[in-house]
Amino acid sequence: MNRINALTLTLVLFLTGALSRLTQGRQLPQWAETRAPQVQTKQPSAQGNDQIKAPQYKVAVESNLVALDVLVTDEDGNVLSSLKRENFRILDNGKPQAITSFASTGNPITIVMLLEYSGTAYDYFAYKGAYWGSQFLNHLDPKDWVALVTYDLKPTIRVDFTHNKVDVQNALGNLSFPVFREANLFDALVDTLDRLDRMSGKKAILVITTGANTFGKATLDETIARIKKTDVTIFCVGVAEREYMTAETSLGRTSLGYLQSKNQLQTFANLTGGLAWFPRFEGEMPSLFRSVVGFLRSEYQLGFSPPAGTLDGKYHKLKVEAIGLDGKPLRVTNAKGKQSKVIVYARQGYVAVKTPNKP
DSSP, rough: OOOOHHHHHHHHHHHHHHHGGGGGGGOOOOOOOOOOOOOOOSSTTOOOOOOOOSSSOOOOOOOOEEEEEEEEETTTTOOOOOOGGEEEEEEETTEOOEEEEEEOOOSEEEEEEEOOOOOTTTTHHHHHHHHHHHHHHGGTTOOEEEEEEEEESSSEEEEEESHOOOHHHHHHHTOOOOOOOOOOOHHHHHHHHHHTTTTTTEEEEEEEEEOBBOOOOOOOOHHHHHHTTTOEEEEEEEEOOHHHHHHHHSSSSSSSSHHHHHHHHHHHHHTTOOOEEOOGGGHHHHHHHHHHHHHHHTTTEEEEOOOOOGGGGEEEEEEEEOOOSSBBEEEETTTTTTTEEEEOOOOOHHHEEEEEOOO
């Protein structure tokens, strides 16, 4: 085994130990049994850095309207950008709904880069994730909003929403050595969603992570339940694929902990209508990040109001279909003149507002 492979194997074996703790269900010590951070109701001061500021958004008001961000492509991944309201059908628990709002997206992107920055694997993945995060900034436009949040034992807002990519780049470059070896992905995700839910409009999270969750308060079930309540689109990028594939080849066995982490990231993305990637090579990153940005710039914004009788406080499964004027599944002609199916990306459900019981 050459020197590089030996180092990679050592790093991966160290991370495997962290991933295995996910299923142990150990109790938190008393010093860690604190309440989750509460969202403040007042606006932060100019110097405050304890919550994400809304970039020109109004505080969301409770409404029965269910908003959906929808992307439609052909089988080759080409975006379909000229569809009309009549080309969509929304099924709420299998029942068609009247589309009450429709728009082609054109607003600037609003995205949180949620970066795992822990001492896991001797800081290797922290530095790798920070480097990838800096590459993502190159794909944003001047009018886009971006915030940087890192997490280890807890999430920390490094840069609030800004148009200035240089501020985020400098924050990434000035990160000190990771302090904790814990990587509490679930807590960081829940906390970020709680903050973003105070904002209306289209929002997204780009999670750059190993997928490990080592010591957090939130369980997987609680995290999934929280994700089901949000309209935020989640994209996940795994930073450990190459290292685990190398270790698997060397050891001749697969890390079940890593496979579980990949499956969790895929679930988070699928539930919200996003995507998850697990690149092996640096050369994949520009195309991957272009896909994230292109995805967000090409979505349609649909909305419907569920009937009063369905406002039961329960999770409703959603399905968005692209249809032709005849009501049948939409098909398009590709560059080779052949008929091609279309693929629709949208969140898979929502939690209905519960109608209060009348006295």
